[in-house]
Amino acid sequence: MFNNLSDKLDKAFHVLKGHGSITEINVAETLKEVRRALLDADVNYKIAKDFTAKVKDEAIGQDVLTTLNPGQLMVKIVKDELAQLMGGEASGINLSGNPSIILMSGLQGSGKTTFSGKLALFLKNKKSKQPLLVACDVYRPAAINQLKVVGEQIGVEVYTEEDNKNPVEIAQNAIKYAKANGKNTVIIDTAGRLAVDEEMMNEISNIHKAIQPQETLFVVDSMTGQDAVNTAKAFNDILNFDGVILTKLDGDTRGGAALSIKSVVNKPIKFIGTGEKMEAIDIFYPERMAERILGMGDVISLVERAQEQYDEEEARKLQKKIAKDEFGFDDFLKQIQQIKKMGNMKDLVGMIPGAGKMMKDVDIDDDAFKGIEAMIHSMTPQERSNPALINGSRKKRIAKGSGNQVQEVNQLLKQFSQMSKMMKMMQGGGAKKMMQMMKGMR
Structure with missing residues (x-):
């Protein structure tokens, strides 16, 4: 980033x-x-x-x-x-109204439809909302299909009227449907164009006037730099939108949009898209972003993401297993799944102070755990719960089944053993002993 x-x-x-x-x-x-x-x-x-x-x-x-x-x-x-x-402080989203109406605007290709889904999932999981996604792009059948796929993926209903070519009517009918069916948040995905044109601006202006949304958001591709800022100004002159969404911040972003947009339109950046996964959405915190830009990392966001995945009951079970030397590969697999839910790996590394600079030329793939997961899945249930069973012939079978070499299986077993010992040491005052040992090594 x-x-x-x-x-x-x-x-x-x-x-x-x-x-x-x-x-x-x-x-x-x-x-x-x-x-x-x-x-x-x-x-x-x-x-x-x-x-x-x-x-x-x-x-x-x-x-x-x-x-x-x-x-x-x-x-x-x-x-x-x-x-x-970049705005000074984080800016919240207005969810007043019953239902709360959120109008999404932006050019084609900015990531508007995908982000509508991300926002719906965010509001569903983090704000306990019952969202309804609305397909108001009457020009591209692919846009309606895309929103349906997104809705299915996140378990959110999508309202469509595929034979109706009037987006104002569709939006109004969707709001009536939401009221009748217990949906307290309506997210309206509108049509985009490849460039700003009069027809497009008139259409979205008409939708805006007809539905009077609580929140109008402008979605912008952060990789387009200054062009994005100019487009934001054109939209703001017509819509007077409430906030900006920056998408594709996980790509080779130059930063111009994030740094310029607030000064030009005087509207806050509210959310950012940080990856392809539907969970890859963050509230925009200007101070945290400034720290990341300057290589200071973003420990607060990293801790927040970790806490979101933290399960107290699971943690207690894990502690008992470690204490009894029963920590196995199934438990290790669960830990990997939790890390993966936190976001894409490059983004997570960028949150660790100094790590972004050290790893800048290293391509950290989202499939970084793929080989490890394949090896674990190639083990039998007995091998996963009792790694000591894995002898030479079993290693060969695991390597063959996962498409890896025996050396890689050996490396995984060695790392797993070291990690298990360290986790055991960290329990029951072990952390203190470890610190004392490190002091003695100075």
Whole structure:
């Protein structure tokens, strides 16, 4: 996420390394590189210029704190200003009204239909809502089919009128249907075009006037940079939307849209799409995003995702198994499934401070566990519960059944054994002993 921008900003801060104080000369040199990094990320020139001017005003005259060097102080100032540039604080979604009506807008290909499904799943799971998805794209039969597939995938009903070519009528009928069938949230997916045109804007404006939604969201492909910002302005002039959704942030995003859009339309970024899975949706936190851009990670989001998958009862059962030396490959498999539910692996690594920089050239596939899972699934139930049974002939069978080499099976068994020992050590005061051992090794 924003890897190129992160690298260039990191290089910009190297200018201050070794300096004992912040001066106008070294600040100007650093900020020149910061402005260049922002422009390369497709940030509007005026926004980049204003941003660096604010950072300069903050930096000049500040005393270097005793615990910080000039480079660290500059990073903090830039982080705070980046957060402000992107909105300052997270912005909630308006779910008043019965039903709450959410109108989705955006160009074709922005990820609008998929994100409508992600939002429905988010509201269903996190807000205990009963959503209804509505197909109002009367031009592309594929769009209606896509929404049906998405709805089936997440267990959310989809309202369609395939013979009706009037999107205003479809939207109004869907709201009546929602009221009659206990649906308290209506998410309306509208038609997109390849470019902004008068017909499209009139149509979505008519839908907006007819249904008076509590929330109108503009979905934008974050990989399109400054073009996305210009499109957002055109839509906002007509709709006066409530917030922005940034999709495809897991791709090679330049960052221009995320950094410029709030300044141009003065509307908050409310959600971001961080992957292909339907669960890959996050509330947008400007400060956390600023920290990630500057390579500081995002520990809070990582902990929140882990807590979402945490099951207290399962954790107690696991502790008992570890204490009795009964931790097996079935338990290991459950742990892998929980990690996978947290999101795509590259995104998770990016949340660990410093790890994103270290792993920037490493392609972390979402199927990183595929080989391990295949080996475990090739084991018998007895082997999974009692790994000590796995001898030479069994290893060959597991390797053949999973499409791996015997060496890889050996490696898995070795790693599993080490992990089991460490987990046992961490119980009953073992963590304290471990810390003492590490201190003694210094």
